[in-house]
Amino acid sequence: MTQNNTNDATMSDEDLQDLVASTDTGGRNPSNEQVVKLMAWVALAWSIFQVWIASPFPFAVGWGIFSSGDARSIHLAFALFLAFLAYPAFKSSPRRRVPLLDWCLAGVGALCALYPLIADSAFIDSIFGIRLSNRPSDPNQYDIFVSVIGIIMLLEATRRALGPPLMTIAIIFLCYTFFGPHAPELIAWKGSSFGGTMDHQWLFSEGVFGIALGVSTDLVFLFVLFGALLDRAGAGNYFIKVAFSLMGHFRGGPAKAAVVASGMTGLISGSSIANVVTTGTFTIPMMKRVGFSAEKAGAVEVASSVNGQIMPPVMGAAAFLMVEYVNIPYFEVVKHAFLPAIISYIALVYIVHLEAMKLNMQGLTREGPQKPLKWVLVSWAMTLLPIIALCGGLFYLSEAYQILQTMEARLAAVIAVMAVQFGIFSTFKKKASEETYAKNISVGAMVLGNLIVGAFGLFFAVDILESLVSDTLFPWVISLFLLVAYLILARYSSGYPDLVMDDPNSPVLSLPEVAPTVKSGLHFLLPVVLLIWCLMIERKSPGLSAFYAAALMIFILLTQRYVFAYFRGEGTMGKLKQGVNELIEGMIAGARNMIGIGIATAAAGIIVGAVSQTGVGLKLAALVEFLSMGHIILILLWTAILSLILGMGLPTTANYIVVSSLLAPVIVSLGQQNGLIVPLIAVHMFVFYFGIMADVTPPVGLASFAAAAVSGGDPIRTGFVAFFYSLRTALLPFLFIFNTDLLLMDVTIMEGIIVFFVATAAMLIFTAGTQGYFITKSKIWESAALILVAFTLFRPGFWLDYVVPPYDDRPGSEFAQIMGNAQVNDELRILADGQNDVGDPVTLTMIVKVAEGETGLDRIENYGLELLVNDKGETFVDGIGFDSAAEKVGFDYDQVIVDVGVPMDRPPRQLFYIPALMLLGFIVVWQRRRHAKGTQNAQA
Template sequence: MSEKIQEPVDEGLEQARKMVEEEEMGLRHAVGWQRFLVPIVALSWSLFQLSLASWLLLDSTYVRAIHLAFAVFLIFVSFPTFKRKINIPGLRWLSATDRIPTPDLIIAVAATVLALYIAIDYEGIASRVGMPNTRDMILGGLLVLVLWEATRRVVGPALAVIGILFTLYAFFGPYMPDFLAFKGVSLTRYVGQISLTTEGIYGVPIYVSAKIVFLYVLFGALLERAGAGRFFIDLAMSMLGRYKGGPAKAAVLSSGLTGLISGSSIANVVTTGTFTIPLMKKVGYPAKKAAAIEVAVSTNGQLMPPVMGAAAFIIAEYVNLPYLEVCKAAAVPAFASYIALFFLTHIEASKLGMRGLTKAELPIFFTILKNGFHYLVPILYLLYELIVPRHSPDMAAFRATMVLLVIMLFQHVFTAKREGAPLQLGLVKGVIDIYEGMIAGARNMVSVAVATAAAGIVVGIVTMGLGGLVTDIIDTLSMGNLYMMLGIVAVCSLILGMGLPTTANYIVMASLTAPALVTLADWNGFAVPLIAAHLFCFYFGILADDTPPVGLAAYAASAIARSEPIPTGVQGFLYDIRTAVLPFMFIFNTDILLVGINSFPLAVYIFLMTCIGTCSFAAATQGWFIAKNKIHETLLLILVCAIMFRPDFFGNLLGIGNHYLCYLLGVALLGGIYAIQKPRARKHEAAILANAPKGV
């Protein structure tokens, strides 16, 4: 960061950073020989995953088992049984954070063996498919219990409780009322499918986690350790800081760039909000709104291709589409959402009569770009690998990581040479950065790996025959109404997301409701592509991160801004309403997902019109376009939004054969609103200038 923008260090920042540590990096800080255990295992995990992507060939079942074994071991040695202090004599080890208690070490080793059992006795288990012996039953059942406990420790009780409820339902389904009745399963079938096949714990989600997601999380952790996070913030500030509400606009850009490499809303808040929230407050944003803007942009960071909070790869597997097709479908709504956020920050700045930062307060763009361009090289190379030669996502991530490792190894050497310092010290710094980045990448993956494994239990139970029942239940609750059905799925995703990580929430909701959405829409004579149904579940899972009362991203931002957490979460959700509208729109207008759109000019046209629609909705909900809205102007803005999102409906209504022409009607209507508000906007600006202190 430029010297002109100093890092604000206060209690709120420390509290927010502690939240990130508790959320993603483990809680224990062991001493003695134990302090080397987690780093060694984490480094080994990273090296194992890099080996898989390059030279090591293993059966996919072995890969899944080893991946899970690393994760559960790290959980039991890193996370105490309880976060609250236990002061009962003889039980204090349950909350110990200064050491790894012997019982947890024993559990960690046992959990590792249980996770590896499917690989250890691979041939025997394969020969006993459907007929597990007593040892299979005992070890398979223990694996389920251990996995629930690991999940509870790292991501909270919600996912474990959901798994337990589904398990109970699988056994007691025959005794349920007719509305919920299910044929049920035997204990043998349950353990066999959930623990001893690749249709449960070792299913598609954890395979994607092991094969692809780890490499992208590692790439992001290494990039962050190299210094790219600070570079993105500086670059965004140098480009946008001088404009009205500039720090907020910089927060949008820097969080979008950070979202390319980060799958965590909370980490995104602390990485970018550390600098942007104090600067937003400095130029006039109230603490609550400064924090809420950071929450909204950081949450939306998970929408950004290519990583999309690790869900993009799982979506590709579930929908059976090439990874690039998933990115293509996600691109327009993600970027349109960010454009609307830019406009929303401009609206708030206009309301408050703000100005940007002065040139003296900002870093110099070309200086920042020159000093940090090397951080863009691995990202550009990653995009090249994905788009031009179209290598697989894991191969692209591996090669980009290799480029990044070379940069990390030598960047301090060049700095040392420029400053006249010993070159070997620069080389040592590079090695340390790589070492710490490898460890951070593995530790960041712990929650993803265990969440995908635990969510696999739900997926496995659904495949036992619950899928059709879920469809019938949703159909009954919605009374066959497609809009009500979408509302039910959205509310369920929000509720689940309050206690689940985004990826796990997506897996659970997609396995339960995505096929049901497609089927029920078909029953109503409406075709919904499977990718649209999956992205619908994904979007509402993301929104849970800033949905009160549990929105953790809002708590982190409010700690930095020193604002009230619940009002901050409410304000952040109000900012994110335009994101909540998008999924409903692309269900009914698949052009937004570029389904069947192969013309680049047409794709750009649709993107621009979608941006106008999201900005119009933001203006309507915030009560301000270029001046304060009157009631009829708000209604007209909603009409513009409706036209932009459903041009086919208005085309049929007005008898226009080519519905793409209806977009122009919306543009014309928005131009009319602009012309009506322009005189009022000039008066507002004049009043602000008249009341501004001299010299401003």
């Protein structure tokens, strides 16, 4: 086992907690107990308010119903009040007390946030005789004054909570709004009055109180609270221990376990920095202990923690924003985001494996006899089984329900699931008698397998139950069912000792056993299952789904201490009180975690408001088009670079709001002008991925600085190594722009499974190519060949387009004739000359799906187009149906149709897999021979 010298410049646990606090929850810790209690009570009130407005209770009792605008005002008021109390103004500002100025700023900020609610209330109307909603776009002097003060308060709170970057960007956009008419011609705009700008930014739902803050209010808070409650209950430590028990014995085991643990923690965490410190304090010292340098250990943790932000269902709150911006159901967002995130994590595990092979590392030892090879394979299979099962089936579960419409089919499905579970149990019980290690692995595998298979059976069983009981009775029956399930799981888990948080600085001599570790916290999975059920099967709103999951988590926090003590035969005195205290602590922690997110979404609203008011997005598109000279790859590269720059120093939520508002329209418009039709969700995923990469990229990669603080390594070097490890994440956005199969768009179940295996293999090959190590150290030409193989597997259509063009180009005058000869639902590519929003000539590319109709003209009309032929014989657009398919794809008046592309019969693009796999086989044989020769020489 290799042992590197470690750097002693690591931070203490107290310093690390202060780092997280100063970044996520506020670095001030007043010594005055009354002030601490006040802050805690305000945070608790915020959590209670958010749970209340997310619940169905206000509508049931007819009281406490808040409009969306009112809820946003209250949400921001809480965030501003706590931000000024929790975050010191400067590094030299007092940490142990709250200065009088901060108390004043907190009160003024909260009142300004509440002003839109107060000014539009019936009470104010009764005094002054006018409401805010009765004077749209006509603010009075009080409105303007409060708006100015409110924006100043928000910018200062942003500086304190998130640092200068977001505040600086917001100020730049405000300055552009005011001074835009005097800017250079390339970026100039007509301008707006001071009052008009304040009205747009503060008083109505265009700027600060826009979509971003609405998503934070309605959705993000509940998910952050859910994660905080899970962590307070012990689920965070449970996820880490499970990951180490499963992965720790492999080569570079602690690093692989760090990847898996960070992935699981990322499911419930909205902060990459908190993720780094939470798992990193445990994983980084162990990675260094088995041979990783301080920089590489920190880089692995950074890469895996930042990847947690692309992992559904939360995605650093970006998933909920995508629902609003892309206007598709939440289920679809998660479906599209899941496969790239899983592939990226698998590739990161492989990177760790390659690093371990380079250094000839060994895994940590497991208690009991050593494992034979066949049980190593079983362990790997059982570790990957949940991933494969989820990729192959979870997101098609609702489609499978369409097949199981009859009661007989559902009963048959339940019986089949029970049979499979019995088979799993019998097989592993028989195998477990062979040897001790086998028993350990088999029981863990049986638990995981039964959880997966049993989940499907549970879904079917509940579906049957829903069809048998009335709508009024069903929620009570489900509540009883959840209570029974919780008690059964708690009874089962109470037979195993609680998982204790290990000291990261103490030596780890052995790994926890798989079976007891997995079984000790099975009840933590129940709220997660409920969340998935509500989101994926019941298709409830994300807010209501999070409420149900959080409500169950609240019940578990209240009762788990008492229930476990009861089942263990221990004293139950004071256990319920302990549960109440832990619940209050969890709700306070959830609110504290939301301060930065609430401030970030509000501040990002200033940028969104400026973009919508000034139209600067068109100017940015012109800049990118100028720099890229019309080449689509250069367009994507420049967009990626701008996303990295704009995302520097921003938290995930604000990061996505900024880059999506500015750069997503750039790809859509320029892509359409250059022959690339990209689905909007793919565009938003592209800019989101590169915005997230800014957390890694030096010199402002905050997660890299946090990891370096834990490891004692150099933060800049850590950032560069983490960026190199994250190349596979940077590759994915380019791939799913050109190959939307990776986003599971318009693919069947079998196609989705094939895409998963092919894309995973391609990503692993790409990883080996960029790491310079496959079976042995690669030569330069071997690395290049591996990257070429990976590219071919990812996008075989690229080579096919050179062999057989995808379209046969016909003149626009034949459009009607081609439509008449085509089959219904065939896709034609149309090139049309027109003008952009500023009157410059452009050529647009549109994909037209052939509509129903007897003749070509009928089909064109049914599609929503009216065409005319001018004196020159040109076919141009004379009319467009409202909300028609033609309008949605980009047709506009007076566009001239210059080219119609008819799809050509082509061989399947997968044929190019054959030469790619042949080249891969040649590299495998070549490297195996070189590796064998090197081994023989070493032995000699």
